[in-house]
Amino acid sequence: MDLPSDQEARRILEAALLCAHQPMSVRDMKQLFDGALSTDAIIALLGGLQESWQGRGVALVEVATGWRFQTCGDVQAHLDRLHPEKPPRYSRATMETLAIIAYKQPVTRGDIEDIRGVTVSSHIIKQLEDRGWIEVIGHREAPGRPALLATTRQFLDDLGLSSLAQLPTLEGLPLGQASLPGLDETLALDGRADEDLDASAQDEAPSPQDVAGLAPGATEEPPRAESAQIAP
Known part of the structure; x- marks a missing residue:
């Protein structure tokens, strides 16, 4: 040619x-x-x-x-007038779970529950997997070999980002200086169960600021790596 x-x-x-x-x-x-x-x-x-x-x-x-x-x-605000109907938003429980995975990945379901202080609904995990925002990347070498969850490239695409390093940074301790089970921050939902707050998913992705606003702890560096057996 x-x-x-x-x-x-x-x-x-x-x-x-x-x-x-x-x-x-x-x-x-x-x-x-x-x-x-x-x-x-x-x-x-x-x-x-x-x-x-x-x-x-x-x-x-x-x-x-x-x-x-x-x-x-x-x-975008002008274009939205062509479709004025506002789709239902994700529940706060779902957004908090997504924020924890985004900023603390890779994490297990137990890690998320330690941080939030409440049980993570299986529906929330499935909802995020079905949306293409999270996936299982391996298993922790611990009793029960719990699945390690991380965000996907689709998650970054939907937020208009090219890498996790572009997520908004938060004030506080870097992720590398915090261990998940010992974190004091919790994102409990006023005692209400996840099931009480679940809503139908909207077609539009949240913004990076939406995710950052619900993330625990803080980071000045990309998410840390973890030793694990990676799924094929």
């Missing part, structure tokens, strides 16, 4: 990204040119596209699974 000019390559990339239903990886973009363009060349073209779309209602952004065009926050 003949090497396209920068202008032509940028047009092809722009068209592919605008038509894509999911974020596109650099590997996928290279296939557009039959491998004639290198990774560095693709990245340079993406940078040019980002600049050319600055100040418009949509922007080219990088998320966990690739690149995509998405609407800018300052115009």
Whole structure:
């Protein structure tokens, strides 16, 4: 395949990204040119596209699974008027569980219960798994070999983030200085059971600030790693 000019390559990339239903990886973009363009060349073209779309209602952004065009926050309120119905939100119990997994991962269900101070409903875990936001990444080498839960790349995509390091930081002790069972912070729900607070899931993902607002403890660094047997 003949090497396209920068202008032509940028047009092809722009068209592919605008038509894509999911974020596109650099590997996928290279296939557009039959491998004639290198990774560095693709990245340079993406940078040019980002600049050319600055100040418009949509922007080219990088998320966990690739690149995509998405609407800018300052115009979203106007677009929402096309669909004024407000979908039901996730319960506070669900959001707290998601926040703990996001900021303390990998964690077991028991870790979450130690932090929240209440039993974690199986419905909440299934709800987050079905939404594609959490997954089992292995098992802790402890009695019963409890499953280790972590967030997915879909979770980052839905929040518009490319890595966990982009989650809002909180004031307090870094995660690496806290052990889950010994944490004093709890996120109990005024004595009410999870089942009493569960609501139907909304189609729209929470914002990073929503997740951070319900996270226990604090972090100035990405989530810590844990020794475990990773699931195949």
